[in-house]
Amino acid sequence: MKKTRKIRQEVLSFRESVQTVVSLLSSQKIRVVDFGDQAYCAYNKKTGKVEYINIPSIPDTASDNLLNAIRGFIDHEVAHVLFTDSSMAKRMAGKKAHHVWNVIEDTYIERKMALIFAGSKQNLLKTQKHIIENYFKGNISDHIKHYGCNTKLLFLNVFLMPASRAMCGHIPFIDFMEPYWDMFEDEMSVLDSIRYRARLNRINNSEGSAKLAADLLRAFRELEGKKKEKPPISDKTNNTYSDTYLKNKEKPNDFLSEKSGDTSGEYEDDSDNISTKETITGKPEIAPGTKEDTISKQSTYDRESDSDKSKLIGGDEETPNSGSKTRNSSESTNSSDFDTGSDSYMGGNDRTEDEVTSHETGKKDEPDKVHPDDEKLTERDLEELDSEDAPETISTEDVTSAMISDEIKSIKDGSYTPYTRSNDFMGLLEDAEDFIRKGGTVGSADWVEKHTSYYELDKKRDLAIFRRDVEPYLSNKYQTLSKDLERAIASKNRVQKVNGLRRGKINSSSLWKITVPSINDDRVFSKKYDHKAVNAAVQIVIDLSGSMGGTRIELAVASAYALSDALDKIRVPNLISGFTTVGCMNGAISANRYEPLFLPTLKNWNEKANSTTCMGRLGAVVDSIPLCNNVDGESILALSRHHAGRTEDKQIMLVLSDGAPCAEGNGFGNHLIEVAEFLTSTANLELLAVGIQTDDPARYYKYHTRVDSVEDLPKTVITGIRNVLLGNGVVF
Numbered sequence: 001m002k003k004t005r006k007i008r009q010e011v012l013s014f015r016e017s018v019q020t021v022v023s024l025l026s027s028q029k030i031r032v033v034d035f036g037d038q039a040y041c042a043y044n045k046k047t048g049k050v051e052y053i054n055i056p057s058i059p060d061t062a063s064d065n066l067l068n069a070i071r072g073f074i075d076h077e078v079a080h081v082l083f084t085d086s087s088m089a090k091r092m093a094g095k096k097a098h099h100v101w102n103v104i105e106d107t108y109i110e111r112k113m114a115l116i117f118a119g120s121k122q123n124l125l126k127t128q129k130h131i132i133e134n135y136f137k138g139n140i141s142d143h144i145k146h147y148g149c150n151t152k153l154l155f156l157n158v159f160l161m162p163a164s165r166a167m168c169g170h171i172p173f174i175d176f177m178e179p180y181w182d183m184f185e186d187e188m189s190v191l192d193s194i195r196y197r198a199r200l201n202r203i204n205n206s207e208g209s210a211k212l213a214a215d216l217l218r219a220f221r222e223l224e225g226k227k228k229e230k231p232p233i234s235d236k237t238n239n240t241y242s243d244t245y246l247k248n249k250e251k252p253n254d255f256l257s258e259k260s261g262d263t264s265g266e267y268e269d270d271s272d273n274i275s276t277k278e279t280i281t282g283k284p285e286i287a288p289g290t291k292e293d294t295i296s297k298q299s300t301y302d303r304e305s306d307s308d309k310s311k312l313i314g315g316d317e318e319t320p321n322s323g324s325k326t327r328n329s330s331e332s333t334n335s336s337d338f339d340t341g342s343d344s345y346m347g348g349n350d351r352t353e354d355e356v357t358s359h360e361t362g363k364k365d366e367p368d369k370v371h372p373d374d375e376k377l378t379e380r381d382l383e384e385l386d387s388e389d390a391p392e393t394i395s396t397e398d399v400t401s402a403m404i405s406d407e408i409k410s411i412k413d414g415s416y417t418p419y420t421r422s423n424d425f426m427g428l429l430e431d432a433e434d435f436i437r438k439g440g441t442v443g444s445a446d447w448v449e450k451h452t453s454y455y456e457l458d459k460k461r462d463l464a465i466f467r468r469d470v471e472p473y474l475s476n477k478y479q480t481l482s483k484d485l486e487r488a489i490a491s492k493n494r495v496q497k498v499n500g501l502r503r504g505k506i507n508s509s510s511l512w513k514i515t516v517p518s519i520n521d522d523r524v525f526s527k528k529y530d531h532k533a534v535n536a537a538v539q540i541v542i543d544l545s546g547s548m549g550g551t552r553i554e555l556a557v558a559s560a561y562a563l564s565d566a567l568d569k570i571r572v573p574n575l576i577s578g579f580t581t582v583g584c585m586n587g588a589i590s591a592n593r594y595e596p597l598f599l600p601t602l603k604n605w606n607e608k609a610n611s612t613t614c615m616g617r618l619g620a621v622v623d624s625i626p627l628c629n630n631v632d633g634e635s636i637l638a639l640s641r642h643h644a645g646r647t648e649d650k651q652i653m654l655v656l657s658d659g660a661p662c663a664e665g666n667g668f669g670n671h672l673i674e675v676a677e678f679l680t681s682t683a684n685l686e687l688l689a690v691g692i693q694t695d696d697p698a699r700y701y702k703y704h705t706r707v708d709s710v711e712d713l714p715k716t717v718i719t720g721i722r723n724v725l726l727g728n729g730v731v732f
Contacts, residue, residue: 011067012641033055060415075127094386099393105206136176161399208375416670420445426600447583447596448583451582461624469554469623473555498526498528506524534570536650536652538653542602543579543580575642577600579597592666592671593634593663595665600617600621600625630657630662636675639653640653640683656690688720705720
């Protein structure tokens with residue numbers, strides 16, 4: 001049995017805030033698009049600048065893990081916007097080594113982002129933990145098995161990203177990499193030869209990232225030329241890489257020792273020293289936590305000789321203690337070898353250049369100064385970055401996007417999801433034409449049949465339509481019902497005068513109490529207290545679907561106008577809105593909804609229903625604006641945002657509709673039931689539905705009624721609202 005997921009308010013708030021957050025962080029109007037199940041950043045090929053950030057179409061039932069992953073992805077992409085040089089991004093876009101550059105660039109931009117925005121620092125940390133838990137821990141064994149003994153490709157394609165982040169002090173990756181350092185002795189020596197860790201933590205521009213990427217690839221290419229050929233592994237042993245790794249761990253400590261006089265950072269292959277008999281039978285596994293185990297886990301990367309250490313930090317001469325001596329086992333690679341302070345974990349080593357201290361001697365060494373030429377690209381570097389054998393290393397964007405996609409796919413099972421919300425319109429009717437005209441392709445789907453010209457308003461024409469088609473319904477009967485509502489509310493309002501106060505307005509009839517010595521009572525003031533019977537905000541929602549055309553839309557608009565005008569007179573804040581769709585996304589796949597929503601505001605909270613502007617908008621929806629399909633659930637859920645921030649005790653939504661949801665897609669009926677339950681139970685909205693010549697609302701709404709004639713419609717609407725306003729319960 002599938003677990004039923006419920007709509008979450010956190011998801012609705014998150015979706016509303018995404019565009020605002022991106023604009024605030026980046027200080028740019030970067031469009032945020034949502035569609036499909038992928039997360040990525042789209043760049044302009046000519047300028048290299050960000051065109052838009054795409055996030056998946058988030059279901060209303062999304063988990064916290066998914067929201068955290070998307071937050072981290074957004075902050076990461078905003079960091080690219082702020083700190084990645086667009087000209088360098090353009091140059092690197094077509095390079096074979098773009099992924100390697102991106103891995104290095106990611107550490108630089110996130111370090112800068114964390115220093116400026118504390119909130120982003122936490123989002124990025126959560127994303128790192130999510131990457132470890134949901135990607136690497138589940139896939140790393142398969143990667144190791146796939147690459148076998150080819151540790152170079154395993155490192156460059158899979159481990160370069162986590163290793164680089166560990167070297168920058170990212171705590172989740174430090175912990176993750178601890179058991180894997182010994183697998184990459186040769187690779188670590190290559191990194192040492194180009195001072196990778198030191199330069200990684202001191203990058204200050206995108207060109208520096210590209211230069212380091214080129215040096216990295218060149219160093220590994222040179223290693224291949226020098227490396228001895230390893231003998232083929234016997235078929236009898238049937239060894240995988242993990243078998244070889246285990247044998248190496250069981251060898252004496254000198255297997256990991258650096259050979260005396262070796263200045264290239266390479267390590268001699270001692271695999272021939274292991275007998276065939278030993279390979280077949282193996283040795284007893286070393287117990288974890290023992291002294292032997294500790295010694296066996298010493299990483300070559302953290303056991304440079306004093307001579308190599310001096311070279312790493314920029315010294316020109318060897319120290320007297322230089323040699324092949326390895327570090328003490330207590331100094332093996334672990335999280336303490338990295339700067340893990342709470343204030344600098346995102347920035348790696350935050351010590352100044354004058355504070356670099358030797359681990360062995362405790363003395364200050366020469367600062368690790370980066371020569372300016374080390375950070376400038378040459379033609380040779382550009383050729384290296386475009387070499388055919390450049391690795392397709394895993395990047396933060398790749399992993400995060402994959403995790404988000406997997407999470408979306410798992411949630412989509414049974415959850416309602418639109419193809420995109422990017423072309424949904426919600427706002428004043430006069431703003432619709434410009435919005436629709438500018439909207440277009442989202443992903444691989446074109447916005448077609450949107451008929452922009454039909455949304456151009458003409459105030460004079462639309463007001464004339466209202467006078468012609470709506471006002472005839474506003475007969476004396478409507479006026480009588482409106483007056484009844486006013487009288488009912490007014491009768492519950494009470495004004496009480498309280499006497500005997502020491503502050504307020506002087507009550508002349510009580511002044512004598514001051515003059516009489518025996519009384520000497522100064523409580524001669526009074527105040528009036530208004531007890532209002534109604535403290536509510538009402539939204540009237542009109543179904544603008546095609547089936548509402550003709551008499552039905554005229555009746556619904558007339559009823560909405562009459563009720564709104566009556567509420568205006570008793571000073572109850574109210575709003576009139578509508579819902580339908582506009583055009584369709586041609587080419588959209590894998591979604592419940594394919595049509596953009598059209599949710600116009602016909603009368604705002606601070607406007608009067610009898611103003612010519614409001615009457616003109618109401619006239620437009622009667623005869624000018626196309627009445628298309630209706631996605632009721634998603635529409636009223638979106639329109640409920642109009643009540644956000646309202647302080648009235650009661651929030652009421654009245655829906656005037658003539659039937660069941662109907663649009664391109666599926667799952668609309670079940671979603672409407674979920675939305676109605678959410679709004680009444682969680683969002684605390686009083687939700688009332690009026691079916692116009694139909695009983696369909698009874699299938700979706702708890703409180704509903706039906707009207708069949710002109711006489712029934714206004715009476716039912718006015719009476720139902722009056723009962724709710726006065727706290728008599730919903731009585732239809």
